[in-house]
Amino acid sequence: MQKGRNKRHTFNGHRALLVCALCLFGFCLLAQKPVQKQAISHANDSVSQKQPEPKKQQAKSKVYLIHSDVLRKDSRHPDAQVVVGNVVFRHDSVYMYCDSAYYYDQISSFEAFSNVKMNQGDTLFLYGDRLYYDGNTQIAEVRMNVRMENRNTTLLTDSLNYDRVYNLGYYFDGGTLMDEQNVLTSDWGQYSPSTKQSVFNYDVQLVNPQFTLTSDTLEYNTATKIANIVGPSDIDSDENHIYSELGTYNTVTGKAYLYNRSVLTNDGKQLTGDTLYYDRDAGTGEAFRNMVMTDTVNKNMMTGEYGFYNEKTKFAFATDKAVGIDYSQGDSLFLHGDTLMMRTFYLDTDTMFREMQAFHKVRFYRTDVQGVADSLVFSSKDSCLTMYRDPILWNENQQLVGEKICIYMNDSTIDWAHIINQALSVEELDSTMYNQVTGKEMKAYFRGGEMHKTEVIGSVRLVYYPMDSDSTLIGMNVSETSKLEVYLENRKIERMVMSPQSNGTLYPMLQIPKGKDKLDNFVWFDYIRPLNKEDIFDWREKKAEDQLKKNVRGPVELPNQHLFENKKEE
Structure with missing residues (x-):
């Protein structure tokens, strides 16, 4: 007894x-806050319904x-x-x-x-x-x-x-729960045969042929095969790692809806958001609100309100206040566009390369370089960053303008730059005086991150203020030639070579004719230049009078074309 x-x-x-x-x-x-409506809309196949407890008799x-x-x-x-x-x-x-x-x-x-x-x-x-x-x-x-x-x-x-x-x-x-799909172990657990719902606490592990989930608290339904994450949890597979503290994971379909700043990691890349959607079979992840996509290998990241990543095709996409950040050089570069996109071509081959695209209304800022353009593309195939449609580039007190600017990189530093069509270089000496060079195209070569040589090719015109040894202005030189080579040392002009040679006209400082101190295509875009990393979001249009006049070419006349025209008239 x-x-x-x-x-x-x-x-x-x-x-x-x-x-x-x-x-x-x-x-x-009862004390929990309501889940966001957006999250609820995704949860038709993932949120297990609690059964009301029977009254015990x-x-x-x-x-x-x-x-x-x-x-x-x-x-x-x-x-x-x-x-x-x-x-x-x-x-x-x-x-x-x-x-x-x-x-x-x-x-x-x-x-x-x-x-x-x-x-x-x-x-x-x-x-x-x-x-x-x-x-x-x-x-x-x-x-x-x-x-x-x-x-x-x-x-x-x-x-x-x-x-x-x-x-x-x-x-x-300690116990183990098994069904056709998963094996779950924990120190403490409970299982309801009627609702098929189970709860696990302390050293929880869910083992699936494709992944392993570890946690201290987990809910799982043996009918739906859906795991409810209600505490710090890690999901590991051969290539992926997911960290989440709240969400649902369908162990059959591989679809996960995760909340509270969950993190998806794949091949050195991390995707984080307030809400995260992941499809294991498709290999896709989407992040909503406060999205951060980080590439820890190449030391760059994208942020925005929405992000998408495909781990199979290595395609990435960000929009809504999208920002690309490169921190590989210590001094971070911040780039903003309406949309940021990364594509991978010829995946898993010897010719594989990536393209980073930004469009439209692109603005970027780093302490030593700033720029704006309608769009830009960086290709790892030739390490070239190309700025399209009214691009402008600034470095300290120098401004470069053209119809297209190509910047070729070498180990994340500038090797040389190519300004194509209506090339214009302006160096501000003070608020009234500017060194100016214009031509059909311009090539700038860099060494150790500093420009050491510049070539200007085709219809070259120059307004230049030479200085003596103590940096006193001598006067203003106005010249024209077909080709100009400028050699620099410690960011100062050492010598210039013109082909054909042209002495031009040197005006004393007090005898400069009115209107001669500016080239006819001179423009100084100080009102557009990004001022800091926050200013990249403020797109500012060019003034109407400052728009580049595109080169308009007429139809090409074939040799003896007038003979054919005469034949038609006859």
């Missing part, structure tokens, strides 16, 4: 713990002994009947089997030993070495080599309590 009381005491302790846990869990659900039916080979009394257990051999008990529609048992008829309970088996209908089977069953509370305490089977789900542990009223089994000393 004492042993029976001890068993009841054990049950009451577990029962109280279960009721407290369920009440606390219900309170937490005291069992009035009795536990019956159906069969045993031997029935006797034992002086050591005066309140029990000792039953041995092919023992069968029944409580309502549940049948329980064992090799031997102590049957407490008056309190409708029993202790069963060896080859313990419980059948509840034709879907739930419970096995173990020992069982204490209380018919009043309808709780079965199964110990040693425990196995619960519910259709395609199997639960293994050494200590399991199963509550028939709540149809809930829980273990507290």
Whole structure:
């Protein structure tokens, strides 16, 4: 009888713990804030619905002994009947089997030993070495080599309590839950055969042929195969790593909806957002709000309100306040455009290369260089950054303008730059004086990050203020030639070579004619220049009077074309 009381005491302790846990869990659900509508719209196949808990009723039916080979009394257990051999008990529609048992008829309970088996209908089977069953509370305490089977789900542990009223089994000393798709292990867990919902705590691990999920708290449904992430969790596969503290993961389709700044990592790239969507089979990830996409290998990143990445094609896309940041040189470059895009060509071949595209209304800033253009493309194939449609480039007090600017890089530093059509270089000396060079095209060569030579080719015109050794202005030189080469040392002009040679006209500082100090295509775009990394978002249009006049070429006349025209007239 004492042993029976001890068993009841054990049950009451577990029962109280279960009721407290369920009440606390219900309170937490009520206290949670509503999930964002956008997140809810994605969760049709991922959010498991909580089933309302049934109101627990005291069992009035009795536990019956159906069969045993031997029935006797034992002086050591005066309140029990000792039953041995092919023992069968029944409580309502549940049948329980064992090799031997102590049957407490008056309190409708029993202790069963060896080859313990419980059948509840034709879907739930419970096995173990020992069982204490209380018919009043309808709780079965199964110990040693425990196995619960519910259709395609199997639960293994050494200590399991199963509550028939709540149809809930829980273990507290380590266990394993298995279905056709996954194997889950944890220190503590519970499983509901009716709702197929399970909860795991402490050292949780979900193992799938394609990935492994580890956490301290996890919910999982064996019917939908959906895991609800409710605490810090890591999902690892051969190439990917996901970190999330809140979300859902469909282990069959590989689709995940993750919240609270979850992080997707693949091949040195990280995608982070307030809300993250990931499709394992398609290899795609999308980030919504406060998106950050980081390439830790090449030391660059993209930010914006929306980002997309395809790990299979290595395609990346960012928009809505999109910013590209390159921090490979220590001094970061910040680039903004309506859309930023990265494409990879000839993937997994010897000729693979990438293109970074920005469009439209592109502005970028770094302390030593700034620029604007309608769009730009950087290709790793030739390490060339090309600025299209009214590009402007600034370096300290120098401005470069043309119809197209190509900047060729060498190990992330400028090797040389090519300004194509209507090339114009302006160097500000003060607010009224500017060195100016214009031509059809211009090539600037760099060494150690500093310009050491410039070539201007075709219809070259020059307005230049030469200086003596103490930097005193001598006058203003105006020249024209076909080709100009300028050699610099420590950012100062060392010499100039004109072909053909032209002395031009040198005007003393006090005798400069009005209007001669500016080339006819001179323009100084100080009002457009990005001032800092925040200013890249403020697009400013050129003034109407400052627009470049495009070179308009007429139709090419073929040799002797006038002969054909005369034939037509005849």
